[in-house]
Structures are given as C-alpha cells and as structure tokens.
Amino acid sequence: MAEAARGLALRGHDVEVLTTCATDHYFWTNELPPGESEEDGVTIRRFRTVRRGSRLAGNQLEHRVQRGEKLSVSEEVAWVNARFRVPDLYLHLLAHARQYDAIICSPYLFWSTIYGAQVAPERTIVMPCLHDEPYAWLSIVRSTLSAVAGAWFLSEPEHQLGHRVAPQLAPRHSVVGAAVDVPSHYDPAGFRARHNLDRPFVLYAGRREEGKGWNRLLSGFAGALAHHRLPFDLVTIGVGDPAVPAELADRVVDLGYLESEEMPDAFAAAEALLQPSANESFSRTLMEAWLAGTPVIASAAGEVVTWHCERSGGGLTYGDDLELGECLAFVAEAPKTAAVLAERGREYVLANYTWDHVLDAMERSLVPFDLASRS
Amino acid sequence: MRVLVVGTVPPPGGEAARALALAAADLAAEGNEIEVLSPEFSSAAHRQARLDGFRLPFQLAAAARDFDALVLRIQPGLPFRPDARRLTRAAILALIGLALRGYSQVTIYLDTPVPIPWGLGGRPTKGLWSRATTVVVENAEDRKNLLAVPGMDPDRVLIAPRQVPARSVISTGWSLEHEEEPWAEVLALVRSRAATTRKMMGAGGERAEPTSPFDAPAPPGMPVHAAGLVVLRKVLRRLRQR
Missing domain, CATH: 3.40.50.2000 (Glycogen Phosphorylase B;)
Incomplete structure (x- = not known):
C-alpha cells in the first residue's frame, strides 16, 4: 500500500495515507507519534490505536472464529473491536471523506477497513488481500465487500474468492495486481x-x-x-x-x-x-x-x-x-x-508485475471515481 | 560369511544410502549372507530399528553372535545427534568399541561431512578406529582428516569410488525431453517419484496427511530395552552352558 501510494503520488495524484501509530500487527502498541508528516510526496496522518475491553472475551471470540464457528453479527462486531480500534481515524474520515475522490481501505480484516469503509462507501475501494481463512467468511466482511463502490484484487484466484465470499461484490472491482521493484544489481x-x-x-x-x-x-x-x-x-x-x-x-x-x-x-x-x-x-x-x-x-x-x-x-x-x-x-x-x-x-x-503495469491498472480503475466526485 | 549391514538404504534414496545398498549387493553377489538393519522405516531393509545414541551399540552387541562381519554406516543421527554432548559422545563411542569386538571384520562407511561431533580424534574414538578393518570415506579431505588421527593406518582408509549417478530402484532421474520448457515435465517427475516412495512406504501412492518427523511414532523394530534383554539372555545362556 505504501509503495502504491508513493507511485500514485509520483504520477501526480494528491495522496494521503491514514494509518495507525503501531508498528506491529500483533499488539498494536502505539510506538510512533500521532500527527501529520510527509514522506516522498505523500502526506501521512497517524492515529492512536485503542485496545480496551475484556481480552478474555476477545480471545474466546478469536478462538471461535478460528474454529470456523458461526458468530452472530453482534459477536462479529465485538470480535473486530476486541483487536484494536482507531476511533480518531474514523472521526477524521467522517469529517473529511468528501475531500477525497476515492478512499482505499486495506486489508480486509482490520477495524480500520471494516469501520472506515462505512463512512463513505460510495467512494471507497477495498483492497482486501483476501485469503481463504475463517475470517474471510464473517458476515461483516461480506457486507463490507458488498457495500463499497470498488474492490482491488491482487490476483485472479483472490478475485474468484472475493465472488464466493461476497456474491454481491462491489460493482467496480478489478484485478490490479501488485508490483515489485526490479533491483539494478545483486550481490x-x-x-x-x-x-x-x-x-x-x-x-x-x-x-x-x-x-x-x-x-x-x-x-x-x-x-x-x-x-x-x-x-x-x-x-x-x-x-x-x-x-x-x-x-x-x-x-x-x-x-x-x-x-x-x-x-x-x-x-x-x-x-x-x-x-x-x-x-x-x-x-x-x-x-x-x-x-x-x-x-x-x-x-x-x-x-x-x-x-x-x-x-x-x-x-x-x-x-x-x-x-x-x-x-x-x-x-x-x-x-x-x-x-x-x-x-x-x-x-x-x-x-x-512492474510498477508501470500495476499503477496503470489502478489509474484505470480510479477514473470513474474521479468523474463521480467532480459531477 | 554372515554380514550385518547397518545404515539407511533406499528407498527413498540419497547417494550415500545407494552406496551402502550397492556395497551390500556386492557382498551378497560374492556369496555372503547379508542382513540389512536400517533406522529408516521406509528402507528396503531386513530389519528396522531405532539406532540413535546408545541404541546403536546395544543393537550391535545383540546381533554380534549371529554375524561374522559388520558394515556400519555412520550417518547423521546414527548414532550421533549433532547436538550430542562430549560426555555422551565418549560413552557411545566406548560402547560401540566394545560391541565391535564381537565381529571378526568391521567396515565403517563415513558420510561427509563426517557426522561425529567434536571431531574424529581423541581417546573415545580409539576403540572405533582400532576395531575397523576398513574405513571408507567419501573424499580426499575426509581421508586426510582421518589420517591425522594418531595411529591411523593409511592402508585401511579408502575413498569410496564415485558412484555412477545411476538411477536407484525408485529414481527416474531428472533428464528431460524438453529442456527449454521443463516445467510440466519436472512437476510430473516430482509427483511420480514421490508417489513411488509413498507406495514403497505402504501409503498406496496417494498423498498422505503430512506427519511431523518430530513427533513420529518409533519405527518398527527392536526397542532398546528389548535389545538389552537379548544381551541378558545371552549371558544367562552362556552361564548355563558352563
């Protein structure tokens, strides 16, 4: 995502990244300072994560999800809230969503995507990075992938999985792929x-x-x-x-x-x-x-x-x-x-999978969003 | 002559396993009566048993009365684990030295790198090298290292003739008909070689639910305490004969 953001910025798009202050996806501890900074032409806004509530209850839900048990919607919501939350990010989006032509949320199983996608679904693209794992089959994931305007997949098998997970998949979805840098030399x-x-x-x-x-x-x-x-x-x-x-x-x-x-x-x-x-x-x-x-x-x-x-x-x-x-x-x-x-x-x-291929695909996919926001 | 061959033989293969199997085949062709004892449950051996650590000298001692000669392959895990402590190594080597006294001829095959932790020398290895009629190493470097051990007779240390990369019983080799577009052919070879091994392991050629070698059940064979009982029975029998 970070590289795609830099790539789009290099092509002249005005890109902001909204992210957390955490540096690892196990504990979500706030290690970086919140606030705004700029890197490689991209504005980065960091927001504090919050982890409150019963860890025990969260762990129990986690085990049930991993065992493939069916959770009620309220239990699914409790599960996604028990991991980490970024309320400040949500509030920022709520206040500023209309300033963005498109909002891209990734990956699918985090609070920031499940909640962030609800703010302005008509201009949101989810880049889910789906795997066929128990989390993918939660009803909150299905409803997120169905409610947003677009989805970007990294491969054709992931695209097919997206259709199985959410039969009413976001209308503007496409396989954009992912890119890797080509090193100039190896040692x-x-x-x-x-x-x-x-x-x-x-x-x-x-x-x-x-x-x-x-x-x-x-x-x-x-x-x-x-x-x-x-x-x-x-x-x-x-x-x-x-x-x-x-x-x-x-x-x-x-x-x-x-x-x-x-x-x-x-x-x-x-x-x-x-x-x-x-x-x-x-x-x-x-x-x-x-x-x-x-x-x-x-x-x-x-x-x-x-x-x-x-x-x-x-x-x-x-x-x-x-x-x-x-x-x-x-x-x-x-x-x-x-x-x-x-x-x-x-x-x-x-x-x-070079950057030219992938950024071309992303830009093609963004055209309707750009037109929609201007109209 | 009755010869006990101890070590992993194919399937599933590997060059050293193949070399040991070919050595056994040569001995059989010369008219010797061969029995292969392997630690690998999938090997085409006469018997399988765990041979790691102290189990090896007990197995060798238990079998000594039934065999005149021994061909022993020292390979990773047989008998030494790479993390074997110095004292454990010394004790195992001492017991092997004692067990080898039961054989009139002993040939030792050494894998490369030689899987004896803490080096080839020292007092504990003395019993091993002194009882060996022949030591077969894989290359000149290993021979040089072995000859650096005091008292080692150069005439007894041989370098194994390089095996012709012949296909083993199960190997189909990797030679391809379409070298330029090899993917489908290589993948088919991978599948068929694995299926052959699976069949020989009794899994019927179908992919099996993988099992971890770390928690695998002990392979069939004589457990170490049973080997101990054999030794005890031998002692009692000899006492009665007297």
Whole structure:
C-alpha cells in the first residue's frame, strides 16, 4: 500500500495515507507519534490505536472464529473491536471523506477497513488481500465487500474468492495486481560473506508462524534431509520465533529481520525460495525470488502461488513432504534445469508485475471515481 | 560369511544410502549372507530399528553372535545427534568399541561431512578406529582428516569410488525431453517419484496427511530395552552352558 501510494503520488495524484501509530500487527502498541508528516510526496496522518475491553472475551471470540464457528453479527462486531480500534481515524474520515475522490481501505480484516469503509462507501475501494481463512467468511466482511463502490484484487484466484465470499461484490472491482521493484544489481557473494553462509542454502522469507506454514516447512525439511542427500541449509529471514528443534539446529540458520535493502541479495544468494504458506493473496517473495533468478518451491495448498507457478511455468509446487523432498532433490541434482524454470519466472514478473503495469491498472480503475466526485 | 549391514538404504534414496545398498549387493553377489538393519522405516531393509545414541551399540552387541562381519554406516543421527554432548559422545563411542569386538571384520562407511561431533580424534574414538578393518570415506579431505588421527593406518582408509549417478530402484532421474520448457515435465517427475516412495512406504501412492518427523511414532523394530534383554539372555545362556 505504501509503495502504491508513493507511485500514485509520483504520477501526480494528491495522496494521503491514514494509518495507525503501531508498528506491529500483533499488539498494536502505539510506538510512533500521532500527527501529520510527509514522506516522498505523500502526506501521512497517524492515529492512536485503542485496545480496551475484556481480552478474555476477545480471545474466546478469536478462538471461535478460528474454529470456523458461526458468530452472530453482534459477536462479529465485538470480535473486530476486541483487536484494536482507531476511533480518531474514523472521526477524521467522517469529517473529511468528501475531500477525497476515492478512499482505499486495506486489508480486509482490520477495524480500520471494516469501520472506515462505512463512512463513505460510495467512494471507497477495498483492497482486501483476501485469503481463504475463517475470517474471510464473517458476515461483516461480506457486507463490507458488498457495500463499497470498488474492490482491488491482487490476483485472479483472490478475485474468484472475493465472488464466493461476497456474491454481491462491489460493482467496480478489478484485478490490479501488485508490483515489485526490479533491483539494478545483486550481490549474492557479499550477502553470503556478511552472514557467514558458507554452505548452499534454500530460503524462507516471511513471518515464522503457524499460519504461514513455517512449522510445517520445518518438519518437511527435516523429512527431506532424512530421505535425500541434500547439500542445503535452510536460511530463514523474518520476524517471529523460529523455534527450531534441536534435531535441525545445525541445518537451519535464522538471520532474523533484515533491512529491505538486503532482501534482493538474499534471494539471489539462495538456491531456491521455499513458500509454504497457503494464505497468500499475492506472494511478493515469489516475485522477488524469480527476479533474482532463483527457482521457487511452493506449497500446492496455496491457490494463488499455484496459479503463479502454473501461469509462469517457473515454480514447482508440492502437495506433501515427499514432494517437497523431491523438489529440493531436483534443485540439488539438476541446477541448470532449475535455472531455466527461474528464468521463466523472471520473464513472468517483468511482463505482469512492474510498477508501470500495476499503477496503470489502478489509474484505470480510479477514473470513474474521479468523474463521480467532480459531477 | 554372515554380514550385518547397518545404515539407511533406499528407498527413498540419497547417494550415500545407494552406496551402502550397492556395497551390500556386492557382498551378497560374492556369496555372503547379508542382513540389512536400517533406522529408516521406509528402507528396503531386513530389519528396522531405532539406532540413535546408545541404541546403536546395544543393537550391535545383540546381533554380534549371529554375524561374522559388520558394515556400519555412520550417518547423521546414527548414532550421533549433532547436538550430542562430549560426555555422551565418549560413552557411545566406548560402547560401540566394545560391541565391535564381537565381529571378526568391521567396515565403517563415513558420510561427509563426517557426522561425529567434536571431531574424529581423541581417546573415545580409539576403540572405533582400532576395531575397523576398513574405513571408507567419501573424499580426499575426509581421508586426510582421518589420517591425522594418531595411529591411523593409511592402508585401511579408502575413498569410496564415485558412484555412477545411476538411477536407484525408485529414481527416474531428472533428464528431460524438453529442456527449454521443463516445467510440466519436472512437476510430473516430482509427483511420480514421490508417489513411488509413498507406495514403497505402504501409503498406496496417494498423498498422505503430512506427519511431523518430530513427533513420529518409533519405527518398527527392536526397542532398546528389548535389545538389552537379548544381551541378558545371552549371558544367562552362556552361564548355563558352563
């Protein structure tokens, strides 16, 4: 979203970002000062988050949602309020909504979107970043996606899911995609040297949590090591406790959180990127790995990543641990063919997911909103 | 000669597993009676048992009376975990040294990097190397490191001949008909290789609900306490014979 905001501002649009003072999506603690600032030509207004009410009741609702239980509408509202709220943002929108030609809310499951979209639905576009997960099927999500004027999806599978979640989907919806920056150069050798990586490795870049498939990946990797003679370590980048079991301690390297400037080099240095998550609405890491000429091995449970792999002919998908092992064995034993796959992936990214493509699609989608606000 | 071969053999494969299986096949072709004991429940072995840590020397001791010779592959987890403490390592090595006395010939295959924590030398490894008739390593670097251990006889340390990248029983290789557009072919190979392994594991070729190797049930085979009982029975039998 931030990059899209900067991109639209660079194309001459007057862009404001309304956001919170929080920097993490687990605790929503106010860490940045509230107020107005300007970055790269974009005005940023930050508002304090509020977390009040019974945590116990909130947690109980959370568990019920995750178990797929049907909640009443009032329980759903209580659930979304129990996580965090940004009342000041809502009030700002209420007061200033008419000053904006279009209001884009993202992602779908947060208070700021569920509530923000209600202020001026006729000029609101929701960019939901939908995953097929229990939250997506809440009735408040359905009504939000139905009530607003537009929706932006990142991929065709997400678009299809949007129709299933909200049969009366916002009338002006489209697949705009997401963009990745194309680095001017890569320094894989420097990355390996900086992080003392002297063995070949496969990479997992993302949050180390159950929902992203991290635990499953660890056990799959252990199984692959037991079944195949693999030269690879597993290097992981991201936030969250990796909780590596002792059995794997000498084959898993945790680099923790890395600055974004380091990421392209990490992708280029890896022998393959592993994407175990089934909950992806776009999968930026897939694109970044392909751009770096690195093959991709992704979970077939992820509808979106499978779609990318099939469309590009550039990534392998696995349905279980044995197939993961075979994919890794393929990369180890047939690196030249793996490089051909990665090249197909790079061509796919350059043809579909550069900023020019995505901003063009966003602007096309915004035209009716611009006309409506002028009339 | 009756020979016990201990270590992982295919399926599912891996070069070292294949090398051990080929060594066993060569011994069988020479007229020896072979029995393969593998820690991997999917291996095409005669017996499976957990062989990590102290379980290995107990299994070796229990089997010694039935075999003349031993081929032992030291591989990750057999017997040492990478995080094995120095004292544990020493105790396991000492017990293996004792267990090896029951065999007239001992061949040790070492994976690379050699999966013996805390290095190849030291007093605890003495029993292992002194009982080994032959030690087979995978490359010149490992041979050099092993020969740096005091008392190591260079004639007993061999480098394994590089295996022809032959396809194993289950391997279909990665050679493709359409190298320029490989995606569909590679994916089909991944699926078929995994399905073959699944079948050999008794899962009927269908994708199974994944199970975690961290909480997997113990593979079938002789548990360590059972091995201990075998040793005890042997002692009682010998006492009675006297």
